[in-house]
Amino acid sequence: xxxxxxxxxxxxxxxxxxxxxxxxxxxxxxxxxxxxxxxxxxxxxxxxxxxxxxxxxxxxxxxxxxxxxxxxxxxxxxxxxxxxxxxxxxxxxxxxxxxxxxxxxxxxxxxxxxxxxxxxxxxxxxxxxxxxxxxxxxxxxxxxxxx
Numbered sequence: 001x002x003x004x005x006x007x008x009x010x011x012x013x014x015x016x017x018x019x020x021x022x023x024x025x026x027x028x029x030x031x032x033x034x035x036x037x038x039x040x041x042x043x044x045x046x047x048x049x050x051x052x053x054x055x056x057x058x059x060x061x062x063x064x065x066x067x068x069x070x071x072x073x074x075x076x077x078x079x080x081x082x083x084x085x086x087x088x089x090x091x092x093x094x095x096x097x098x099x100x101x102x103x104x105x106x107x108x109x110x111x112x113x114x115x116x117x118x119x120x121x122x123x124x125x126x127x128x129x130x131x132x133x134x135x136x137x138x139x140x141x142x143x144x145x146x147x
Contacts, residue, residue, distance in 0.1 A: 024063060040101045067088060085132060
């Protein structure tokens, strides 16, 4: 096992501590239970501008994109991060289709790009270490869309 610098543990614990903030906790809970939108029209119906759902979406999306930026830039060891959470991957997989439409509408291909890059790496990491796990995640997300 590779020995990591202690700052990796400290940073990961800080990331987890931020997740405990009450409003972010509520936003994450809403997102993981209720966010099902694959198109801009579905997003607009679920998260109208000015609504709490819209604020929750933005809070979850930008939080995980910021965390992804930290990991992508090497400030937190990737393997260590992947060993300890899958939430950013789940978030990306749930919002991927909508975000891709938003990028076109906003003329901003960089919108939430950090979380996409990290999710791609996480999928490869998971596939190499836990064959079949990624398929289960995708099946669970597909089942949510059918509810």
